[in-house]
Structure formats: C-alpha cells, structure tokens
Amino acid sequence: MITPQDLFLQRRKFLALGVGAMVSPLLIDELMAQTPYGKPLDYLKDSNTSLKPTRESDATSYNNFYEFGFGKDDPKAKSGSFHPTSWKIQISGEVQNPMSIELSDLLKSVKLQERIYRMRCVEAWSMIIPWVGFELRELIALVKPNSKAKYVKFTTLYDPNVFPMQKSLFSGIDFPYVEGLRLDEASNPLTLLAVGMYGKPLLPQNGAPIRLVVPWKYGFKYIKSIEKIEFTSTQPLSTWEKQNPREYGFYGNVDPQTPHPRWSQASERVIGERGRKPTLYLNGYEKEVGYLYEGMDRSKLY
Numbered sequence: 192m193i194t195p196q197d198l199f200l201q202r203r204k205f206l207a208l209g210v211g212a213m214v215s216p217l218l219i220d221e222l223m224a225q226t227p228y229g230k231p232l233d234y235l236k237d238s239n240t241s242l243k244p245t246r247e248s249d250a251t252s253y254n255n256f257y258e259f260g261f262g263k264d265d266p267k268a269k270s271g272s273f274h275p276t277s278w279k280i281q282i283s284g285e286v287q288n289p290m291s292i293e294l295s296d297l298l299k300s301v302k303l304q305e306r307i308y309r310m311r312c313v314e315a316w317s318m319i320i321p322w323v324g325f326e327l328r329e330l331i332a333l334v335k336p337n338s339k340a341k342y343v344k345f346t347t348l349y350d351p352n353v354f355p356m357q358k359s360l361f362s363g364i365d366f367p368y369v370e371g372l373r374l375d376e377a378s379n380p381l382t383l384l385a386v387g388m389y390g391k392p393l394l395p396q397n398g399a400p401i402r403l404v405v406p407w408k409y410g411f412k413y414i415k416s417i418e419k420i421e422f423t424s425t426q427p428l429s430t431w432e433k434q435n436p437r438e439y440g441f442y443g444n445v446d447p448q449t450p451h452p453r454w455s456q457a458s459e460r461v462i463g464e465r466g467r468k469p470t471l472y473l474n475g476y477e478k479e480v481g482y483l484y485e486g487m488d489r490s491k492l493y
C-alpha cells in the first residue's frame with residue numbers, strides 16, 4: 192500500500208513538474224436516497240463457525256477505499272452522500288449469456304447467506320467479518336462461461352463525482368480499481384459477492400452496494416463497488432500489481448512464510464484486540480482452497 196514516504200516522493204515529483212499547487216476539491220455528489228434493495232436483508236444464518244466478529248463500529252470506520260482518500264478514516268468521513276440506488280452490473284466477455292442487470296434483479300436469482308470469515312489485509316492487520324452475500328459461482332452459472340474463459344476481471348465504478356480521488360493528481364493508483372481471479376478460484380464456494388455485513392446492506396465505506404470477498408487472499412483483492420464483471424482468456428492486470436509489481440502480485444494469497452518486501456507477514460494485528468497473533472497459511476482456509484495451488488511455487492503466489 193502507499194506509505195506517507197511514497198506520497199512524499201510522488202508529491203515532490205509533481206512539484207518538480209510545476210503542478211504542485213493543484214489540489215482537487217472534494218466534490219461528492221448527492222446520489223440517491225436508499226439501498227438498491229430497500230428492505231432489510233433476508234438471509235441464511237452461518238451457524239458453522241466459532242469466529243467472533245470484530246466490533247461493527249471498527250469494521251465500518253477503519254477502512255481502505257482509496258477512491259475516498261488514503262486515510263483509514265477517509266472512506267467513512269468522505270462517502271456520506273454515496274447512496275447507490277439503481278445499480279447496474281455489466282457482465283460480459285467469454286460467456287454464453289452476457290447481461291446488464293439491475294442488482295435488485297440479480298438478487299432475486301441468488302441465495303443470500305451469512306458467512307463469518309477472517310479478513311487479512313496485506314498491511315498485516317486483520318478482522319473477522321460477518322458478510323451477507325451469495326456465492327460468486329451462482330452468478331457464474333447464470334452467465335455460463337464458454338471454453339475460452341479462464342479468468343474473471345472486476346472493475347469498480349468510475350465516477351469522479353462519486354469518488355473524489357478519481358480526479359486527483361495524487362491518487363497514487365490508476366482508477367478505476369481493477370481486480371481479478373482465476374475462474375477456478377472464482378468458482379470456489381468460499382468466494383462471495385457480498386451485499387451486506389452485520390445483517391445490513393453494505394455501507395458506502397465498505398464497498399456498497401456489492402463487493403468481492405475472497406477470504407484466503409489479502410484484502411486488496413476484495414474489490415468494492417463493482418460495476419463490471421468480465422470473463423477473459425488472459426490474466427487481468429490488477430490495480431496493485433500495475434502500481435507496484437514488485438510488491439503486489441495477481442494472487443495475493445495470505446502466506447506467513449512469504450514476506451512483503453517491506454515487512455513480515457508472519458503475524459498480524461487483530462483490530463479491537465491487544466497484541467498480535469500468528470498468520471495462518473491461506474488465512475486458515477487451506478483445507479478448502481489448498482487444492483487450487485498444488486504444484487505451484489508458494490513464493491510466487493503473492
């Protein structure tokens with residue numbers, strides 16, 4: 192992720208170009224007034240786990256969402272008027288049934304369930320989140336990938352009126368934010384498209400109205416406010432890999448034995464608790480997803 196040092200260097204670069212005086216105003220458009228589904232979420236409870244969720248107030252106030260700024264408190268502070276109502280998702284590429292579908296219609300064809308998962312950020316902190324969402328494989332079954340489809344590419348909405356950093360010279364990363372999975376990773380039952388957490392629709396700072404959840408990968412893979420889903424034959428270039436390929440790869444698998452070039456990944460700071468705990472390989476989901484990486488070099492799955 193971008194550190195104050197990176198920002199300092201970047202700013203110096205801009206000053207050298209003579210554009211340092213440009214500071215973009217924080218324009219956040221008043222969008223719409225309610226969630227796309229308008230009613231409380233109706234979902235199947237997760238009774239399968241002993242994980243104790245992080246405090247909701249922590250999970251909704253300590254966030255990464257660079258479209259709103261670099262600070263952990265920017266997403267909550269600066270997204271107050273982002274209320275996506277009619278949200279369309281385009282699904283295209285190597286599929287038999289491409290579609291452009293209203294989220295509220297999509298939700299009629301899937302089964303909403305709660306999943307309480309560990310979530311580990313590449314910055315070495317972690318939370319436990321009770322998501323509400325549906326398995327991505329349900330959407331995959333609806334659009335029917337063809338034989339050329341090998342990857343799934345996700346793109347966040349591009350709208351500088353909603354996301355102030357999308358028009359900032361100091362955004363640090365290229366927008367719109369892009370992420371990707373291999374089709375077999377996307378088809379694993381653990382992989383969710385979440386529309387809620389703590390039994391409520393997602394708040395803007397957490398990626399309303401729909402985001403990806405891949406619990407065995409670092410948080411940067413959990414792309415927020417998804418507008419486009421494309422099935423591709425070649426590996427998509429994700430935002431952080433593009434920004435700094437030495438530090439962030441396509442896979443982003445949680446691995447205590449593969450350090451980030453600037454810090455260890457062996458342990459993590461648990462938000463809301465004192466001290467640190469050891470990080471688990473594949474974030475504790477090796478039994479469920481280890482088969483996806485058999486025969487691959489672990490150190491290359493960063």
Ligand SMILES: Nc1nc2c(c(=O)[nH]1)N[C@H]1C(S)=C(S)[C@@H](COP(=O)(O)O)O[C@H]1N2
Nearest residue numbers: 254255256257312347368410411413414415
């Ligand atoms: N569009 C978009 N999605 C994003 C990010 C972002 O900056 N933009 N940050 C990622 C990172 S680094 C993390 S750790 C998680 C944070 O999710 P949370 O704020 O809900 O905990 O969102 C991910 N999804």
Ligand SMILES: [Mo]
Nearest residue numbers: 312313410411
């Ligand atoms: Mo992250």
